[in-house]
Amino acid sequence: MNWTAIKSIYVFEMTRFFRTFLQSLISPVLSTSLYFVVFGAAIGSRINEVEGVSYAAFIVPGLIMLSVMTQGISNGSFGIYFPKFIGTIYELLSAPVNFLEIVLGYVGAAATKAMFIGTIILITAFFFVDITILHPGAMVLFLVLTCVSFSLFGFIIGIWAKNFEQLQLVPLLIVTPLVFLGGSFYSITMLPPVWQAISMFNPVVYLISGFRWAFFGIADVPIATSLLAIAGFTGLCLLVIGWIFRTGWRIRE
Amino acid sequence: MSPILEIRDLKKSYDGGFEALKGVNLSIEEGEIIALLGPNGAGKTTLISAICGIIMPTSGSVTVGGHDIATDFRATRTMIGLVPQEVSLEPFERVISTVRFSRGLFGKRADDALIESILKRLSLWDKRNSQIKELSGGMKRRVLIAKALAHEPRVLFLDEPTAGVDVELRKDMWDIVADLKADGVTIILTTHYIEEAEAIADRIGVIAKGEILLVEDKNALMQRMGKKELEVQLSAPLDVLPDRLKSDAVRLGTDGSSLIYTYDTRAERTGITKLLSDVAAEGLVLRDVVTRQSSLEDIFVTLVKEDAA
Numbered sequence: 001m002n003w004t005a006i007k008s009i010y011v012f013e014m015t016r017f018f019r020t021f022l023q024s025l026i027s028p029v030l031s032t033s034l035y036f037v038v039f040g041a042a043i044g045s046r047i048n049e050v051e052g053v054s055y056a057a058f059i060v061p062g063l064i065m066l067s068v069m070t071q072g073i074s075n076g077s078f079g080i081y082f083p084k085f086i087g088t089i090y091e092l093l094s095a096p097v098n099f100l101e102i103v104l105g106y107v108g109a110a111a112t113k114a115m116f117i118g119t120i121i122l123i124t125a126f127f128f129v130d131i132t133i134l135h136p137g138a139m140v141l142f143l144v145l146t147c148v149s150f151s152l153f154g155f156i157i158g159i160w161a162k163n164f165e166q167l168q169l170v171p172l173l174i175v176t177p178l179v180f181l182g183g184s185f186y187s188i189t190m191l192p193p194v195w196q197a198i199s200m201f202n203p204v205v206y207l208i209s210g211f212r213w214a215f216f217g218i219a220d221v222p223i224a225t226s227l228l229a230i231a232g233f234t235g236l237c238l239l240v241i242g243w244i245f246r247t248g249w250r251i252r253e
Numbered sequence: 254m255s256p257i258l259e260i261r262d263l264k265k266s267y268d269g270g271f272e273a274l275k276g277v278n279l280s281i282e283e284g285e286i287i288a289l290l291g292p293n294g295a296g297k298t299t300l301i302s303a304i305c306g307i308i309m310p311t312s313g314s315v316t317v318g319g320h321d322i323a324t325d326f327r328a329t330r331t332m333i334g335l336v337p338q339e340v341s342l343e344p345f346e347r348v349i350s351t352v353r354f355s356r357g358l359f360g361k362r363a364d365d366a367l368i369e370s371i372l373k374r375l376s377l378w379d380k381r382n383s384q385i386k387e388l389s390g391g392m393k394r395r396v397l398i399a400k401a402l403a404h405e406p407r408v409l410f411l412d413e414p415t416a417g418v419d420v421e422l423r424k425d426m427w428d429i430v431a432d433l434k435a436d437g438v439t440i441i442l443t444t445h446y447i448e449e450a451e452a453i454a455d456r457i458g459v460i461a462k463g464e465i466l467l468v469e470d471k472n473a474l475m476q477r478m479g480k481k482e483l484e485v486q487l488s489a490p491l492d493v494l495p496d497r498l499k500s501d502a503v504r505l506g507t508d509g510s511s512l513i514y515t516y517d518t519r520a521e522r523t524g525i526t527k528l529l530s531d532v533a534a535e536g537l538v539l540r541d542v543v544t545r546q547s548s549l550e551d552i553f554v555t556l557v558k559e560d561a562a
Contacts, residue, residue, distance in 0.1 A: 002360045004362060008353075008354050011357075012350075015350065082343075083343075086341055086344075088342065090335065091355060091400070092358070093305075094305040094306050094335050095330060096327040096330040096331045096359060097360075248309050252307065252308060252309055
């Protein structure tokens with residue numbers, strides 16, 4: 001394993017992140033604060049507790065997941081798409097590194113950035129609502145797995161995309177609706193039975209449910225199912241990336 | 254001694270049937286500089302890309318230092334440095350960071366002393382903390398070379414390294430290449446500037462339509478294919494060539510004010526003495542005498558034309 005190369009890619013990507021640190025920080029903090037003001041204070045004050053948790057606190061795990069998933073995809077896709085776009089990918093392809101090392105470097109950095117943003121949002125949440133984390137270990141585990149799996153997914157999108165429009169297409173048309181309809185702002189049990197059944201086909205439901213369980217001990221689906229879902233998603237992304245590097249699809253002619 | 258780079262029947266075809274490489278064979282000895290000349294679309298960059306791992310060859314084999322590029326890619330890529338044709342650099346990165354990144358990417362431990370020596374050698378040390386976007390085109394090309402040298406390669410590919418740079422910088426590059434050769438680095442250079450190949454290469458390879466037409470020692474090639482011309486400039490122009498001077502080797506210059514004699518430098522007798530005595534016997538008065546050697550460019554044009562025919 002070429003650890004020096006992995007570290008180099010990781011440090012290079014993190015340097016880019018810290019170069020635009022303020023933009024990276026302000027945007028999620030501002031949008032999260034707005035969510036708390038609109039959903040937590042304005043609308044939330046008119047909603048009763050959800051399964052024994054105040055509405056403002058109930059949406060915290062969903063909000064963190066929303067940001068972490070979109071940040072993971074955005075960082076993972078941009079990290080590999082940008083070298084493709086400006087041509088510096090030649091160096092990566094001609095270096096003595098295999099696909100696993102490239103993925104560890106790029107996805108590791110993308111997941112770290114997403115983790116960082118998730119943590120900032122959690123800290124921001126403490127300023128707005130009173131929350132306690134029931135299972136901190138599980139919370140960290142879900143957070144890490146989600147950051148990694150969605151950064152992997154973003155990496156695939158970055159390789160697939162041929163232009164900046166395509167880079168935005170999947171997050172905008174597929175991921176954001178899935179996250180919003182995945183129980184970020186409500187419990188699946190609040191939906192009519194038909195929509196509850198349909199929601200079970202949304203993979204994001206399992207992630208948010210598991211993450212919310214780590215906070216409050218309440219879940220829409222069993223915790224083991226949530227873990228299985230996220231592990232399956234991560235495995236699927238790794239298989240696709242493995243195939244991409246084996247065949248050179250869209251990176252090596 | 255076994256060659257450092259051995260290419261055997263290397264082919265590259267694209268979807269749609271276009272054959273960019275049609276079975277290339279080439280052996281390169283350690284420490285030599287070989288210049289690959291060829292028109293646009295000849296397959297020069299495709300060949301380099303296949304060796305470096307940027308594209309996948311359709312068939313054939315390549316070994317670097319005895320290691321196969323497919324089965325032992327870590328060993329081969331560690332030995333290879335590549336300066337690409339396009340200036341591809343992250344615009345917001347600093348010079349020193351991007352060079353350090355290249356070294357790390359190739360699995361080499363950080364070595365600030367080495368990076369400093371490379372940057373100084375390429376006159377980039379003063380610009381080490383500048384962002385790439387602040388540099389001139391020539392400086393960016395130097396950064397590409399610095400990145401390629403950062404992991405101390407034994408084989409360096411320079412894909413048109415002086416395209417679009419001014420004459421002074423081009424000469425600087427030649428000096429850098431000479432220094433690298435002195436350090437024992439094998440250099441494979443593609444270029445459109447034939448004077449560049451003429452100035453720095455040990456061997457010349459001519460590639461056209463995905464095939465190597467010729468690989469030969471530069472001096473031997475120029476001697477074999479190069480012709481020398483003697484131009485005898487006359488005080489008074491001639492309308493026709495005098496009978497005494499008529500031969501396949503002699504022709505009249507465009508305005509009749511000179512005689513142009515083509516000869517072979519390797520021949521036992523060049524015929525110059527006889528020509529000059531014939532000129533004197535005709536009573537022609539000389540104004541000046543000039544000799545010219547065919548350039549590599551003439552040879553290259555001839556070869557590519559012959560192939561096209």
